Amino acid sequence: MSTPFKRLDLNLLKVLKVLIDVQNTRKTSELLFTSQPSISRSLQKLRVHFDDELFIRSQHGLEPTEKLLELKQTLMPIFQQLEFALEPSETFDPMKLEGTINVAINGFIANSVSAQLTHILFTRAPQVKVNIVDWGSQTYEHLTSGEIDIGINYYPLNLSKQVYQKKVATDGFILLCRKGHPLANKSLEKYQGETLALASLMVADWNDTVAFAPQALATRGIQSEIKVRSTYLHSLLTIVKESNVLFPCSQLLASSLSDEFALVEFPSLQNMPNGDIGLSISRKHRNQPKIRWLESCIEEVFKQ
The missing domain is CATH 1.10.10.10 (Winged helix-like DNA-binding domain superfamily/Winged helix DNA-binding domain)
Incomplete structure (x- = not known):
């Protein structure tokens, strides 16, 4: 060979x-x-x-x-x-950068940052193409191989030391429901009704093996069960609009949705993730000028 x-x-x-x-x-x-x-x-x-x-x-x-x-x-x-x-790093000029930038983003976060990130990249590197994919089961391997330049997900993830992780922002979690839902704009503080039906967005390396919401609600005596799980965010949102299923989701996502949805207030819960958002970058590629520049662009999006 x-x-x-x-x-x-x-x-x-x-x-x-x-x-x-x-x-x-x-x-x-x-x-x-x-x-x-x-x-x-x-x-x-x-x-x-x-x-x-x-x-x-x-x-x-x-x-x-x-x-x-x-x-x-x-x-x-x-x-x-x-x-x-x-090539000396000081010669790096994003205006001359060509090819494709590949970014993997957790579905909860993608709706809120994808458009703004793409705008920044196109403005500063007009010759590139941008490929934004969902964070999936192969993302870790693609990060370490360099096929994906950078990942955005909740922080920290249980990944090997081959991947550098860095906190860049903090999110939170809320319960989303359809307008007209019996619990819309009400509080679960003293809820003692029937078992709540929940939807869950599956994100690889984060909640693909455990659903946080039922355990967290149980600490306040609120019974719930996951009725539907999917990796397809828009499918879950359609289900929420057309049923009484509640959707534990990120505040970033909720802020980007239309007024077809309402919120259910719930008390502070134990066992819920803290909502920190981080970047994931292959350690062997992290010091490349392109990756350093991309990292700074993403940090700018979250600061704004």
Whole structure:
């Protein structure tokens, strides 16, 4: 088996990196200030070296093969580290930044910060594309591999020391219900009615193994049970609007919703998460100028 960094020209890896980002030989030639035939020749050398087509042409451009997706996850982050190590950090200019910025965000938080974060990134790095994904079961692996640049979730998460975590804001939790719900705008302080039906948004690495709300409500003698769990936020919100299900959710999320919803007041509860929000960044990528800059942009969003 060949050893890419030993036998392969690093300039070919640079071509491969841009091809992965733009998936078009013409655009790649323009970005690298060379001819399209030259890019095609480089791609052919890469195909021979890796013994794989790497890209398959389709009506949408170049589609990656399984082999290329594997290279993207393993080889490209290493090459990117080399680029940043060889290029002084003071030369970093987000106006010249190209490619895709990948951010994973907890569904509770995404509604409130995604638009503002995207606006900042497009303003300061107009040539980038932004890919915002839900925090899922593979997010930890994608952070450590560099496939995801940065994550935003509640803090702290039970992750290995390969991931650096940093608190940037504090959220809180409330009970959301439909307008017209029997408990809308009322308090649960002395509630002794029937068992409350709850909905729960599942977030990997945070509440995928335990639902906080029933345990917390039980400390005040309030019986409840999770009637529906989902990773799809908008599905849960639709269910809440069309039923008597209550939705324990973040204050950030509630503040971004329409007036179709109401709140249920409830007393201070033990065993509920503190609501701190943090950034998650791969330690081996954290000092890259791009990641440092992205970290500062996200912190600015929460300060505003």
